[in-house]
Amino acid sequence: MSAKTLYDKLWDSHEVRKNDDGTSLLYIDRQLIHEVTSPQAFEGLRLANRKPWKVSANLATPDHNVPTTNRSEGIEDPISKIQVDTLDQNCEYFGITEFKMDDIRQGIVHVIGPEQGATLPAMTLVCGDSHTSTHGAFGTLAFGVGTSEVEHVLATQCLIQKKSKNMLVRVDGQLKPGVTAKDVILTIIGKIGTAGGTGYAIEFAGEAIQSLSMEGRMTISNMAIEAGARAGMIAVDDTTIEYVKGKTCAPKGEQWEMAVEYWRDFHTDEGAMFDKEVILDAACIQPQVTWGTSPEMTIAINESVPAPEQETDPVKKEGMKAALKYMGLEAGTPINEIPVDVVFIGSCTNSRIEDMRAAAAIARGRKVAGNVQQALVVPGSGLIKQQAEKEGLDKIFIEAGFEWREPGCSMCLAMNADRLEPQQRCASTSNRNFEGRQGQGGRTHLVSPAMAAAAAVAGHFIDSSKLKPVA
Amino acid sequence: MEKFTCLTAIAVPLDRANVDTDAIIPKQFLKSIKRSGFGPNLFDEWRYLDHGEPGMDNSTRAVNPDFVLNQARYAGAQILLARDNFGCGSSREHAPWALEDFGIRVIIAPSFADIFYNNCFKNGLLPIVLPEEIVDKLFEMVDTNEGYQLTVDLEQQTITDDGGLKINFELDEFRRHCLLEGLDEIGLTLAHADEIRAYEEKQKQITPWLF
Ligand code: SF4
Numbered sequence: 001m002s003a004k005t006l007y008d009k010l011w012d013s014h015e016v017r018k019n020d021d022g023t024s025l026l027y028i029d030r031q032l033i034h035e036v037t038s039p040q041a042f043e044g045l046r047l048a049n050r051k052p053w054k055v056s057a058n059l060a061t062p063d064h065n066v067p068t069t070n071r072s073e074g075i076e077d078p079i080s081k082i083q084v085d086t087l088d089q090n091c092e093y094f095g096i097t098e099f100k101m102d103d104i105r106q107g108i109v110h111v112i113g114p115e116q117g118a119t120l121p122a123m124t125l126v127c128g129d130s131h132t133s134t135h136g137a138f139g140t141l142a143f144g145v146g147t148s149e150v151e152h153v154l155a156t157q158c159l160i161q162k163k164s165k166n167m168l169v170r171v172d173g174q175l176k177p178g179v180t181a182k183d184v185i186l187t188i189i190g191k192i193g194t195a196g197g198t199g200y201a202i203e204f205a206g207e208a209i210q211s212l213s214m215e216g217r218m219t220i221s222n223m224a225i226e227a228g229a230r231a232g233m234i235a236v237d238d239t240t241i242e243y244v245k246g247k248t249c250a251p252k253g254e255q256w257e258m259a260v261e262y263w264r265d266f267h268t269d270e271g272a273m274f275d276k277e278v279i280l281d282a283a284c285i286q287p288q289v290t291w292g293t294s295p296e297m298t299i300a301i302n303e304s305v306p307a308p309e310q311e312t313d314p315v316k317k318e319g320m321k322a323a324l325k326y327m328g329l330e331a332g333t334p335i336n337e338i339p340v341d342v343v344f345i346g347s348c349t350n351s352r353i354e355d356m357r358a359a360a361a362i363a364r365g366r367k368v369a370g371n372v373q374q375a376l377v378v379p380g381s382g383l384i385k386q387q388a389e390k391e392g393l394d395k396i397f398i399e400a401g402f403e404w405r406e407p408g409c410s411m412c413l414a415m416n417a418d419r420l421e422p423q424q425r426c427a428s429t430s431n432r433n434f435e436g437r438q439g440q441g442g443r444t445h446l447v448s449p450a451m452a453a454a455a456a457v458a459g460h461f462i463d464s465s466k467l468k469p470v471a
Numbered sequence: 472m473e474k475f476t477c478l479t480a481i482a483v484p485l486d487r488a489n490v491d492t493d494a495i496i497p498k499q500f501l502k503s504i505k506r507s508g509f510g511p512n513l514f515d516e517w518r519y520l521d522h523g524e525p526g527m528d529n530s531t532r533a534v535n536p537d538f539v540l541n542q543a544r545y546a547g548a549q550i551l552l553a554r555d556n557f558g559c560g561s562s563r564e565h566a567p568w569a570l571e572d573f574g575i576r577v578i579i580a581p582s583f584a585d586i587f588y589n590n591c592f593k594n595g596l597l598p599i600v601l602p603e604e605i606v607d608k609l610f611e612m613v614d615t616n617e618g619y620q621l622t623v624d625l626e627q628q629t630i631t632d633d634g635g636l637k638i639n640f641e642l643d644e645f646r647r648h649c650l651l652e653g654l655d656e657i658g659l660t661l662a663h664a665d666e667i668r669a670y671e672e673k674q675k676q677i678t679p680w681l682f
Contacts, residue, residue: 016670017663021645025663027670029681037563039504048657053667065502079502079525086504123681130562130586144586146564147506148593148656156660158667162643164585194489195556195582228556230585251680259680294489315488315554322487413561415498434491434560440522 003269005166006235007201010141010266014124016158026161029123031153032109033060033096035087036415037128041151042090052094053157059118060091060098063108064415068378068405071102080416094154107381107407110134110348114218115381117247121236121263126153131348131431133224136233137217138240139266141201143230164230165275167200168268171208173282178465180358181216182350182429182448184208184280185223186288190298192278197229200276203268204234208282214243215354222349223431226295235267289335289461290433290446292323297433298446299335301463307331326435327443328423336461338445342426343368343375343456344438345402345449347412350429351380353387355449359429360393362453365470368401369459375402376418378410402456414439427455473595474653478576479622480549483539484613490553491560492587496569499524509565510572514540544617552609553580557598558587567594577623579630581606592646595653597625599640612636625651 004012016025038060045052052058065080075081084101091098099105105112110131113119119135125142126132128150135142149159169188189196202224209220217234224232234240241260244250251259286300297320299306308320308331324331329338345351345359356379368375377397379385385407388394394404411418412430420426420442429452430437433444447455454464500512502525511529516522518540520533534541540548551570557580558566567590570578576596581603583591591598601609612632613619622631625647630638649656660667675682 017666019645021643021648023643023645025660025666027667027674036501040506040564043504043506050657077502083502083504120680122678128562128564130560132562144562146562146567146586146590146593148564148590152657152660155657156664156667157671158660158663160645160656160660194559195584198556198582198585225586228559228584255680259678262678319488413493413498415501432491432493432560434493436497436516437493440497440516 003272005268005272005274006139006203006233006266007141007166008272010122010124011163013122014141023160023162025158026124027158028126028153029057030118030125031058031150032113032118032125032127032132033058033150034064034109034127034129035062035083036064037147038090038150039083039086040147041128041154042094044151045154050155052096052154055095057157058096058154059113060087060096061106061109061112062087062101064409064413066101066408067416068408068410068418071406077417104382104386107384108348108351108409110222111351111380111384114138114214115247115383117244117250120244120250121240122266126159130225131222133230133232134218134222134348136221136224136231137214138244139233139236139263141231141233144225164201165199167197167202167229167276168274169202169204169278170206171204171280171282172206173208174211175208175282175285178450178463179285179287180448180450181212181219183285183288185220186290186295186298186446187285188280189223189227189295191280192227194226194294194296195228197224197227200229201231201233202227202229204232205268209234210237213354214239215352218352219349223295226431236263287448287451287463287465289451291327291329291335292320293326293433293435294319294323295431295433295446297323301336301461304332304334305329336463339371339425339460340427340455341371341373341424342420343372343452344411344426344428344430345376345452346378346380346410347430348380349431350449351378351384353384355429356384356388356393359449359453360396361469362450362464362467363400363402363457364396366400366457368456371459372456375456376405376411377402378405379407381407400457411438413437427452427461472593472653472655475576475595475597475625475650477622477624477626478549479620481545481547482550482552482609482613482619482621483545483548484552484610485539486554486610488554489556489559492558492563492566493560495558495566496563497523501563501565506568507572509569510574513569513573514538547574549574550577550579550621550623551575552606552613553578555581557583559584562586564590564593567591567596571596579606579609592650593656595650597623597650599623599630601638601640605638
């Protein structure tokens, strides 16, 4: 048998049939559902008088619209409320398990899947959300789909797909202290560009990736989509299996043994071929801050905002000019001199317990700088919130002047009440710095949790490793 | 889904790379639980001078005269000429719904983001990938000829104009077929229900924890 990549193995093990036209019918093991991209899919099912093919394959939670304060009072915005209520009604009608807004297990869909063991190695997983690539960290083929495809999966447990090409991104060696998974993925996107992975499924590999925790791996695969790849994945190893063990929906007993044996094969074989390979040296990666309106517009903390004149590609040059204007920045400004107005620590990229700990380690014993108008910490799920509170992290944040919120997407996309005002500058641990993403006219700089906390206490961007722990 | 066979229409140029789905239809409009009615808010932040919210009367809002979709010469355009990586960002199908609701049926660009590209076909929209030089040339033609129209023929897989221009384009056979016939993909898949069940039976032995 010829050598296969991880992606090849995932694909082959889920192919129900090959069609003559080069597409395949791919079986989908798990679908995660949230309130924004599902109402029209459920409506479609009802109109066609169809039933879900396999109800138990689906898991739902509201996350995009939910308020992060005063949950007990319900949702104030009537339109958001309709959407969340519609999800509740649809799940009830079709018998789909849902973690409702007041359930401790509720959270961002990409956080709760892994937390519950609903995301398992070697499966196929989809969700009507582009950051579904997150789940690829488990050696899973996970990708975002549109609403028509949500309906398609509900009705058939399958999707008609064409196989992508194989791309390898390998990060060799060890990361320097203070450099995190977020810095790695931003560096990768800066190198290959936001369309660098278009048409590919990316496998992230190499010593630096293997050394990461599952939280760090999820941060990496979460942003595969920002590099244009629908799916990003990382091979199954001991770290993966250790993380999954004991999770609510994970297999138990004899089935656990059987599963582990099966999962162990989900890595790329020696000698397998990739259509494209990118290799980075971990030692060269620095803490990153994005300066523009696309995740590829990223620089190291010791660099300055670049000048469009130095770009030769005319379309890129115009893009840089527009980005500088939107961001209110001058080329040549050292990034660590730029003051921030708002800090947001959260989102499916960086709202897991490890992220909370990293930010708290910086915040401990310090105060949010006077020029910072708001600093939000939004845990990714109710269970993470609970765990963080057990560890006393909430107190550290609150004492430092951060707000400690209820779980949800929050200011990552500002569909609820948490948003930037025009021209406010935000250090954000989320994944998109597009125009208006965090509120109309808002200016987003993507950073790691430690870098965001550091910006909050310093009042401007600063290398978080320069801030020694306060006893 | 509405069929697509052949269309002759005005082309409107959107000269920007990396146009994301949030620019196509801003997030505040995603709160709708319907599939239709997004057209008036297509490119809302660029198209209007004020901040749009759901439920506003769009006909009374001040439009941005500089935005290309507001220019009289492009009124009634059904073909959108775009740049690299069009439709990147969020997976929201509201983006193709908004384009379609506005009247766009064809988008031509050097490249598209994967999810958006895929979503187009589910909604009777035809995204066409052409080499950068050809897209550049089309931008130039549109710019210099007021009322410039293109004919997009899906059967022949060609783009033509009155001046003798003829461009061939490539497309997956499956997608072409579905679009030409306006097929319901779910129905097509359900025709293979037996094979799906057989696959499940086999998998129950291999990965029983998933069942
Ligand atoms: S946290 Fe942000 S990126 Fe993640 S699912 Fe929510 S809105 Fe999308």
